[in-house]
Amino acid sequence: MMKFTTLLRRRPEWMEHDGPCRDIVLTSRIRLARNLDGPPFPGWAKKENRVEIMEQLRPRVESLSVMKDCFSEDLANLDAIKKQVLVEKHLISREQAAKSGGCAAVINRDQSYSIMINEEDHLRMQSIRSGLDLTAAHAGLDRLDTELEDQVPFAWDRRFGYLTACPTNLGTGMRASAMLHLPALVLCDQVTSIINAANKIGLAVRGLYGEGTEALSNLFQVSNQRTLGDSEAEILARLEKVIRQIITHERNARRKLLEDNPQKVCDNIGRAYAALRFAHIMESKEALTHLSMLRLGTDVGVFPAAETKLIDTLLLEIQPAHLQIASQRKLTAEERDILRAETLRRRLTHLPEPDMRACQESDGPAGGPDVVI
Amino acid sequence: MKCDVCDENTATVFLTQIVKGDMQKINLCEHCAKEKGVTDPTGFALADMLLGFGHGERVETHPQEKTCRACGMTQTTFRKTGRLGCARCYSVFGEGMDGLLKAMHTKVCHTGKVPAHAGQLKAEEDLLARLRSELDAAVGEEHFEEAARLKIEINSLEKKLRSRVSV
Ligand SMILES: [Zn+2]
Ligand SMILES: [Zn+2]
Numbered sequence: 001m002m003k004f005t006t007l008l009r010r011r012p013e014w015m016e017h018d019g020p021c022r023d024i025v026l027t028s029r030i031r032l033a034r035n036l037d038g039p040p041f042p043g044w045a046k047k048e049n050r051v052e053i054m055e056q057l058r059p060r061v062e063s064l065s066v067m068k069d070c071f072s073e074d075l076a077n078l079d080a081i082k083k084q085v086l087v088e089k090h091l092i093s094r095e096q097a098a099k100s101g102g103c104a105a106v107i108n109r110d111q112s113y114s115i116m117i118n119e120e121d122h123l124r125m126q127s128i129r130s131g132l133d134l135t136a137a138h139a140g141l142d143r144l145d146t147e148l149e150d151q152v153p154f155a156w157d158r159r160f161g162y163l164t165a166c167p168t169n170l171g172t173g174m175r176a177s178a179m180l181h182l183p184a185l186v187l188c189d190q191v192t193s194i195i196n197a198a199n200k201i202g203l204a205v206r207g208l209y210g211e212g213t214e215a216l217s218n219l220f221q222v223s224n225q226r227t228l229g230d231s232e233a234e235i236l237a238r239l240e241k242v243i244r245q246i247i248t249h250e251r252n253a254r255r256k257l258l259e260d261n262p263q264k265v266c267d268n269i270g271r272a273y274a275a276l277r278f279a280h281i282m283e284s285k286e287a288l289t290h291l292s293m294l295r296l297g298t299d300v301g302v303f304p305a306a307e308t309k310l311i312d313t314l315l316l317e318i319q320p321a322h323l324q325i326a327s328q329r330k331l332t333a334e335e336r337d338i339l340r341a342e343t344l345r346r347r348l349t350h351l352p353e354p355d356m357r358a359c360q361e362s363d364g365p366a367g368g369p370d371v372v373i
Numbered sequence: 374m375k376c377d378v379c380d381e382n383t384a385t386v387f388l389t390q391i392v393k394g395d396m397q398k399i400n401l402c403e404h405c406a407k408e409k410g411v412t413d414p415t416g417f418a419l420a421d422m423l424l425g426f427g428h429g430e431r432v433e434t435h436p437q438e439k440t441c442r443a444c445g446m447t448q449t450t451f452r453k454t455g456r457l458g459c460a461r462c463y464s465v466f467g468e469g470m471d472g473l474l475k476a477m478h479t480k481v482c483h484t485g486k487v488p489a490h491a492g493q494l495k496a497e498e499d500l501l502a503r504l505r506s507e508l509d510a511a512v513g514e515e516h517f518e519e520a521a522r523l524k525i526e527i528n529s530l531e532k533k534l535r536s537r538v539s540v
Pocket of ligand 1: 376377378379380381382401402403404405406
């Protein structure tokens with residue numbers, strides 16, 4: 001069994017690997033909701049019931065083929081900071097972290113699969129992959145689901161499909177989502193109209209940490225809202241089509257921004273670089289905004305492309321619980337802001353100054369790169 | 374008495390609220406009361422707290438309302454929380470859910486994954502039986518529009534089943 005410290009030290013597979021459209025899509029995630037036929041759903045069950053269900057399900061989940069040497073823990077054994085770290089890593093939900101008694105999390109070695117026991121449903125199973133790779137993420141999770149279903153028959157009905165605690169998850173029980181980085185659409189004020197258009201066709205657009213969270217760092221989660229009526233493949237195809245359109249819009253917005261207002265882009269990236277390299281106190285929100293500009297910088301060639309991975313790692317490392325676990329103690333907000341700035345300075349020492357020629361090449365007359373001083 | 378939220382500490386805050394003529398009671402420890410922002414008991418919905426915990430003692434005011442015999446979930450609590458109590462609840466409350474489901478989803482009938490244990494054929498036969506009884510009910514209640522829709526659905530399903538059996 002993997003220890004918490006090992007889980008913390010190991011970089012998740014999705015961060016290491018370059019999935020399709022990684023410049024704009026950080027991750028693709030699939031979540032399946034499943035329940036046992038008979039016992040009450042976790043939210044309606046008494047604590048003893050939940051413990052019983054957890055004890056029944058946990059060994060089966062641990063014995064799944066992808067769960068070899070996994071991390072598996074009763075959430076009652078994790079303190080608040082550790083649980084928060086798992087939330088920040090998108091391995092458990094905020095709801096799960098807030099629960100007490102009879103809940104567990106099982107996470108595989110490369111953190112591509114995580115299974116929550118007794119969240120809102122008896123099982124919430126997730127797969128996460130780099131880039132825009134919804135179909136592959138679903139295929140893997142579907143195999144896991146079938147393997148588990150062999151041992152534990154899930155509650156299912158011909159008409160309602162997989163039965164879930166909340167009717168919004170009925171049918172496929174599937175929530176598919178992608179995390180998109182859309183700085184140019186935000187800078188051009190186009191992102192709201194895109195969110196509205198997506199909402200109209202039954203897709204939800206949310207911030208970095210899901211429902212009700214702010215779109216920090218220009219990161220947006222796009223997901224299906226409807227789970228009943230269409231097949232898994234249809235839901236995924238529709239979602240992917242819309243995501244590809246959003247990617248196109250973002251690429252066009254970037255191009256237009258560089259053509260119309262290269263100074264604005266250079267200024268944003270330059271300020272972000274200066275603040276991240278030299279500031280000594282930095283709030284999370286400010287850090288995320290600057291990191292977004294750095295990421296845009298690597299995409300347009302102002303920084304080496306290989307730095308994207310580091311930036312994505314930093315998006316996690318500067319989160320409150322990650323900072324606290326790194327310093328091995330509880331920190332006040334002020335202490336966190338100091339440690340955050342320190343971490344960023346240290347991790348970005350090697351980052352060369354932005355090479356703004358990349359922003360200005362398309363602009364101006366015949367000049368070329370050497371016009372830039 | 375233990376706290377309804379953490380199930381660990383002793384409850385010191387006792388709340389009662391009347392929501393749509395229905396009385397709800399909840400007992401909290403000091404810590405959870407503070408965490409849930411229960412300083413002003415009128416400023417929060419008890420239902421929100423019950424949601425996800427379920428031990429809030431409910432005082433029955435509709436003795437004859439629909440109740441799931443497997444888990445004790447009642448129509449009123451379901452309406453209030455929007456959550457079912459167990460898988461069996463769907464056979465108790467499912468019939469009245471069409472309107473709700475239409476607002477939430479694309480269609481009200483699952484077309485996705487069929488677990489091996491369910492078996493495609495048996496599942497479709499079950500559906501057919503169900504649609505037929507719904508048709509009877511619709512005709513009985515003179516819901517002719519609904520009946521016509523069900524008839525079309527039944528015909529196409531029968532055709533599908535026949536073609537599969539003959540293969
Ligand atoms: Zn408590
Ligand atoms: Zn029930």
